[in-house]
Amino acid sequence: MTTLAEEVALAYGSPAVMIDLGVVERNVARAQAACDAAGLGNRPHIKTHKSPVLARLQREAGALGLTCQTLGEAEVMHAAGLDGILISYNLLGPDKRGRLARLLRETDLTVSADHPAVVAGYAEAAGAAGRPLDVVVECDTGRGRAGVATPAEAVALARTIAESPSLRFAGLLLYPPDGAVAQAQTFLDTVRAGLGEAGLEARIVSTGGTPNLRHLGALRGATEHRAGTAVFNDRMMMACGAATLADCALDVVATVVSRAAPGRGILDAGSKTLTADPGGGLDGYGLIREFPRARIAKFAEEHGFLDLSGCPESPEVGAVVRVVPNHVCVVVNMADRLVATRDGRIVGEIPVAARGMSR
Amino acid sequence: MTTLAEEVALAYGSPAVMIDLGVVERNVARAQAACDAAGLGNRPHIKTHKSPVLARLQREAGALGLTCQTLGEAEVMHAAGLDGILISYNLLGPDKRGRLARLLRETDLTVSADHPAVVAGYAEAAGAAGRPLDVVVECDTGRGRAGVATPAEAVALARTIAESPSLRFAGLLLYPPDGAVAQAQTFLDTVRAGLGEAGLEARIVSTGGTPNLRHLGALRGATEHRAGTAVFNDRMMMACGAATLADCALDVVATVVSRAAPGRGILDAGSKTLTADPGGGLDGYGLIREFPRARIAKFAEEHGFLDLSGCPESPEVGAVVRVVPNHVCVVVNMADRLVATRDGRIVGEIPVAARGMSR
Numbered sequence: 001m002t003t004l005a006e007e008v009a010l011a012y013g014s015p016a017v018m019i020d021l022g023v024v025e026r027n028v029a030r031a032q033a034a035c036d037a038a039g040l041g042n043r044p045h046i047k048t049h050k051s052p053v054l055a056r057l058q059r060e061a062g063a064l065g066l067t068c069q070t071l072g073e074a075e076v077m078h079a080a081g082l083d084g085i086l087i088s089y090n091l092l093g094p095d096k097r098g099r100l101a102r103l104l105r106e107t108d109l110t111v112s113a114d115h116p117a118v119v120a121g122y123a124e125a126a127g128a129a130g131r132p133l134d135v136v137v138e139c140d141t142g143r144g145r146a147g148v149a150t151p152a153e154a155v156a157l158a159r160t161i162a163e164s165p166s167l168r169f170a171g172l173l174l175y176p177p178d179g180a181v182a183q184a185q186t187f188l189d190t191v192r193a194g195l196g197e198a199g200l201e202a203r204i205v206s207t208g209g210t211p212n213l214r215h216l217g218a219l220r221g222a223t224e225h226r227a228g229t230a231v232f233n234d235r236m237m238m239a240c241g242a243a244t245l246a247d248c249a250l251d252v253v254a255t256v257v258s259r260a261a262p263g264r265g266i267l268d269a270g271s272k273t274l275t276a277d278p279g280g281g282l283d284g285y286g287l288i289r290e291f292p293r294a295r296i297a298k299f300a301e302e303h304g305f306l307d308l309s310g311c312p313e314s315p316e317v318g319a320v321v322r323v324v325p326n327h328v329c330v331v332v333n334m335a336d337r338l339v340a341t342r343d344g345r346i347v348g349e350i351p352v353a354a355r356g357m358s359r
Numbered sequence: 360m361t362t363l364a365e366e367v368a369l370a371y372g373s374p375a376v377m378i379d380l381g382v383v384e385r386n387v388a389r390a391q392a393a394c395d396a397a398g399l400g401n402r403p404h405i406k407t408h409k410s411p412v413l414a415r416l417q418r419e420a421g422a423l424g425l426t427c428q429t430l431g432e433a434e435v436m437h438a439a440g441l442d443g444i445l446i447s448y449n450l451l452g453p454d455k456r457g458r459l460a461r462l463l464r465e466t467d468l469t470v471s472a473d474h475p476a477v478v479a480g481y482a483e484a485a486g487a488a489g490r491p492l493d494v495v496v497e498c499d500t501g502r503g504r505a506g507v508a509t510p511a512e513a514v515a516l517a518r519t520i521a522e523s524p525s526l527r528f529a530g531l532l533l534y535p536p537d538g539a540v541a542q543a544q545t546f547l548d549t550v551r552a553g554l555g556e557a558g559l560e561a562r563i564v565s566t567g568g569t570p571n572l573r574h575l576g577a578l579r580g581a582t583e584h585r586a587g588t589a590v591f592n593d594r595m596m597m598a599c600g601a602a603t604l605a606d607c608a609l610d611v612v613a614t615v616v617s618r619a620a621p622g623r624g625i626l627d628a629g630s631k632t633l634t635a636d637p638g639g640g641l642d643g644y645g646l647i648r649e650f651p652r653a654r655i656a657k658f659a660e661e662h663g664f665l666d667l668s669g670c671p672e673s674p675e676v677g678a679v680v681r682v683v684p685n686h687v688c689v690v691v692n693m694a695d696r697l698v699a700t701r702d703g704r705i706v707g708e709i710p711v712a713a714r715g716m717s718r
Binding site for chain 2 (some may be wrong): 009010012013014015016047069070071072089090092093094095099112115116117140143144146147148149192255257258259260264266268269270271272273275276277278285298300301302303305307316317318320329330333334335336356358
C-alpha cells in the first residue's frame, strides 16, 4: 500500500513540503475563536505561510486584516487582492520609501515605527502618495528587539506622528514575551495616560505571538492580536504547550537515502530544506512521525544525519517519512510551493508567493 | 557619497545578496590552478552558487565538468547547456528514477551510490533510458555521513555495478575530513587492491571540499576534486584558514533598522536571509565589514540582533552595511538572484536558477 508521503514524493519529488488542509482550517478557526472570545480583532501574521490563498482563508474566517513583516510580503498580498495590511516593521531607506508610496496609492496601510528617522521616511512616502498613512508605535515590553524602550519615548513618537500632516497616529504595537502580561500592562497604561495628556488615542493596540493566544484578554486595553505560527504549528509550539502533534499541519516529506552503518542513517532533508533553526534549544532538528525516537542530530546542506540508536525499529534505505519541523515559518520560506492534502489525498499545490520576500 | 551597498539597497531593496565578480574570477582561477598544479581534474560543486552563469565561468576556466548534489540541480544545469555532470548523492525512489532516465537520455551522467538498493534503481533508470550510466561508489573515510563504511563493501558494490548491463563502474567518491589524508589513503589503497583482484579499475577517484584544496596531491590515486565554497568563500573558510577576507566574494547588504537602546540594534537580515547556520561553532552569525566588532548575536526571522557593546563606533538607524555570512552556500539558497558588481559598480544580476532545488 502506498502511503500519502510516498504519493507526495512521487508526484513532487523528495524532499517536499506538504500541508493538511483540514488541520489548517481547524487551526485558523481556533485562532479566530480565541480572538472572538477575548473581544479582540484578529490580524494573522502571514510570515508563516506567505501565501495569498491561506491569507484569504484567514480573512474569510473572520480576520479583520493581515500582518506582514516586510514590504515585499505586503506587495504580494496586495497584488493578490488582499487588504487591511499592517506591516509590523521599521521600513527605512529610499527604496522602501518609493515602494511604500506606490503601495499606499493603491491601498490603505498601517506601518510601525520606533524612531523619528523612520517616521520622517513615512511622512515623505505618504506625502508622495498623497494619501494618509496610519502609523503605530512599536513598544518593547521585554523582548529587547525593536520598539521604543520607554513609555515616554512612545508618547513622544506618537506626537511626532500626529504632528505630521501626511501621517495618522493609529496606536501601539506590542510583542510581549510569552505570558509577560504584567510588564506590558504597566508600559501600556503609562503610555495611554501620556497619550491622553497629549490629546491622542491609541485606536489600535496590537499584541502578537502564537503562544500568547492562550493569554488573550489578560492585557487590558489590547484591541487586536497577530499570530503567525498558529496556522501550521510546529515542534516549538508543541514544546511550549501551544499545540499538540495533531495540530501540526505541515510536514516535510523526506527519504532515508543512506544507512551506511547500524544506528545511523541519512535523510535527504538537510539545512537547505529543514533549516538549521534550533527551535529555541530543542533536541534535534525535527520530529519524524513514523520514527519518533529517531533523532535528526545534525545537518549538511542536503543531508540530515539520523541517530537511530534509540529506535526499536529503524527505517530502511528508501523509506519515505514525514518530519514535523522545529520552526515552520523558516521551513516554508525554503519552498516554492506547498503540496496541499485533505483526508489523506493530494488535492493540489499552494504557491508560497512571498517566499524570499525579505526586502 | 553613496556607497556600493547603498546603491545595491536602492536598486534591489534591503536585504540583498551581492557578489564581486572580480573576486569570483580570482577564486575560480585559484581553485583551477590548485587542481592543475596537483595534476587533478577540477569538477567544481555548483551547490554553492546554483547558477549556470557561474558554472559556465568555471568550465571556461578549465573545469572538466560539474558536481551537483541533487538531481534538481543537475536538471537546471543541463537545461542551461552544461555537461560533464556528476551527482554526488544517492538518488532513490520512483520519481528520481524517472527523472534520471529522462536526463540520461539527453546527456552523459555520473551518479554515486553506497547501497545495492541505490544501484538497482540506477540500473532500472539506465535501462529505461537505453544509455549507459556511470556510477561511482561513495566511500566514507571518516565523516560518518553517507558512503560505504569498509573497503570490502566498496569492492562488493563496484562488482554489483559492473555486473549490471546498463551501468558502468566509474570509480570512487570520497569526502575526507579536512586534511585527513592517512585514513583516506589506507581505505583507497585497500579498495584499489580489491578492485584489481576483481578485474575492475577506478577511472575516477574524486575528493571534495574547499579546505582540502590545500591538500591536493597528498592522496595518491586521486584523479579529480570537487570544491564548492571556494567560488565565494565565507566566514567558515576564513576560520579554517582556507580564505582571507579579501577572498570573500559574497556579501549580504543589510540595513540597521532599529537602535532602541545603546549597545544594541537590529539589522533587517534575520534567519530568513542569513540563515541560522552556526558555521561550525563561530561566534555570531556574520561579519559586518564596516563594523567588524559588532556581533550578530541571534536572529528572529527578519531581525538580526546586533550586540554593539564592543564597538568603538556604532551604526546609526538607516546605515547600510555588508555582511560576510557564516556559510555562503545556504545563504545563496535563500536568494532568487545575486546582484553582480565589478570594480565597485553594479553590472547586473545573476539568477540563482537552482535555488530550492533540493529534490
